[in-house]
Amino acid sequence: MTVSNGRFTDSERQGVYRAIFERRDVRSQFLPDPIPPDVLTRLLEAAHHAPSVGFMQPWDFIVIESRDVRETVLALFEQENHKAAERFEGERKEHYRSLKLQGIMESPLNLCITCDRSRGGPHVLGRNSIVETDLFSTCLAVQNLWLAARAEGIGVGWVSILDQAQLSTALNLPEHVYPLAYLCLGYVSEFLDQPELEAQGWRSRLPLSGAPGMARSALTGAVPGGGASG
Numbered sequence: 066m067t068v069s070n071g072r073f074t075d076s077e078r079q080g081v082y083r084a085i086f087e088r089r090d091v092r093s094q095f096l097p098d099p100i101p102p103d104v105l106t107r108l109l110e111a112a113h114h115a116p117s118v119g120f121m122q123p124w125d126f127i128v129i130e131s132r133d134v135r136e137t138v139l140a141l142f143e144q145e146n147h148k149a150a151e152r153f154e155g156e157r158k159e160h161y162r163s164l165k166l167q168g169i170m171e172s173p174l175n176l177c178i179t180c181d182r183s184r185g186g187p188h189v190l191g192r193n194s195i196v197e198t199d200l201f202s203t204c205l206a207v208q209n210l211w212l213a214a215r216a217e218g219i220g221v222g223w224v225s226i227l228d229q230a231q232l233s234t235a236l237n238l239p240e241h242v243y244p245l246a247y248l249c250l251g252y253v254s255e256f257l258d259q260p261e262l263e264a265q266g267w268r269s270r271l272p273l274s275g276a277p278g279m280a281r282s283a284l285t286g287a288v289p290g291g292g293a294s295g
């Protein structure tokens with residue numbers, strides 16, 4: 066069916082929303098099946114079509130299959146995760162320790178999406194005032210990949226419990242390249258219907274209306290839906 070004005074058909078639109086609402090951060094459900102090269106290429110193409118400040122396209126994609134490198138990154142995770150647990154007390158600490166927060170070895174492929182902070186030279190259109198816009202752009206590449214992966218039936222898990230300098234060393238990154246997202250990718254046994262942290266009782270989704278800081282009018286401080294302002 067042809068639709069004018071570049072509009073999506075109903076089923077195309079539903080597909081986009083389905084990817085958004087059914088995307089999950091995956092740590093526990095990875096299958097070992099390899100991701101075929103053409104599928105991986107589609108995911109990287111999707112990431113590469115993210116918006117970026119001044120069309121800077123500051124990202125690069127490091128595909129990591131090596132078990133040695135993954136074991137090194139897992140050791141970095143264990144070290145930081147141990148420190149992270151110490152920030153909680155009592156039952157909350159035990160709860161934290163029970164959470165699975167990475168799938169580095171179980172997933173068949175790890176991917177580091179980096180941000181080259183020097184790309185495009187010293188003056189990038191749109192980045193003169195807010196210098197972090199290159200990092201924001203790279204986050205959008207991550208999200209594009211995450212949604213495309215969901216549409217391909219592939220789970221993605223973001224591992225950020227890592228020391229950034231140690232990760233850079235492990236991946237041999239030059240100083241101007243920032244390891245923005247360390248991701249685990251693979252087909253999954255299932256996609257949970259809610260975030261794993263919610264299923265584990267760690268934290269729940271906030272309501273869109275009335276949540277602190279959400280949907281707030283910058284001019285009046287009023288929260289649509291009758292929530293308290295201020």
Ligand SMILES: Cc1cc2c(cc1C)N(C[C@H](O)[C@H](O)[C@H](O)COP(=O)(O)O)c1[nH]c(=O)[nH]c(=O)c1N2
Binds near residue numbers: 091223
């Ligand atoms: C920047 C960033 C960093 C992390 C995450 C996400 C993002 C955006 N998340 C995943 C996070 O816990 C998850 O997105 C939320 O719990 C919501 O779940 P769904 O993504 O909707 O399944 C995440 N998960 C995890 O198990 N270990 C981690 O280190 C991180 N780090």
